Each structure stands twice: as structure tokens, then as C-alpha cells.
Amino acid sequence: MKKTKVEKFIDICEEKIEPTFLQRPLFETFVNYWTETNELKGGKKMRYEDQKFFEIKKRWATFVKKEKEFSKPNFNPKNQPAPVRENWKPPERMDSGGKESKALTALREKMRIKK
DSSP states (O other): OOOOHHHHHHHHHHHHHOOOTTTHHHHHHHHHHHTOBOGGGTSOSBGGGGOSOOOHHHHHHHHHHHHHHHTSTTOOGGGSOOOOOTTOOOOOOBOTTSSBOHHHHHHHHHHTOOO
């Protein structure tokens, strides 16, 4: 019996990658992704056939890396709290007598800013 294009792709991938038992679900996802056809263009070519360059080992390595990256639970850098600097305090605006600090006065004079 003649093998389909998908079966040929799977054979080549298994030969090059040699996925372990634990990698099998990820391997199936990899195969499904790269053998997907573009039905809007007639569905004749698979995704990997549309690539100018396609090296299975490198694509697999990237696929595994991205899967690890995106499988981290709810990681979103925008939701992380801002780092806290220890022993930080805002610059002195007033000295102990209630007058402006010398540094602020000098800065105002340098920039010619009125009170």
C-alpha cells in the first residue's frame, strides 16, 4: 500500500527526532502543526512544504523550547510587581529647619526656576 504524504512526513520525523515515550504527545502536536494544509489555497500543500527552509531537527528544537516557554502557569511580565529597591528614599526637598535643601536651591538657580 502506498503511504500518504503525512505518513511519509511522520516516518522522516521519527527517524530524525527519535521522540521518547514522554515526548509522544508533543510529537503528535508537532506533526499536526506542520502537516496542516491551507484550505484557502486549495489544500494541496502542507505547512512544511510552504517553507523556504525546513530542517526537522531545528524545527523540533524550537517547538520544544516554545512549548516549555508557554507552558509556564499564567506567566505575564505585565502582571509582575515592580522590583523594590531597599533603603531607597525620595530626595530631600526640605532641610530640618523647613527650608529647601541646598541641592534643590542650587538646582532651581541653575535652571532658573521660580518658587
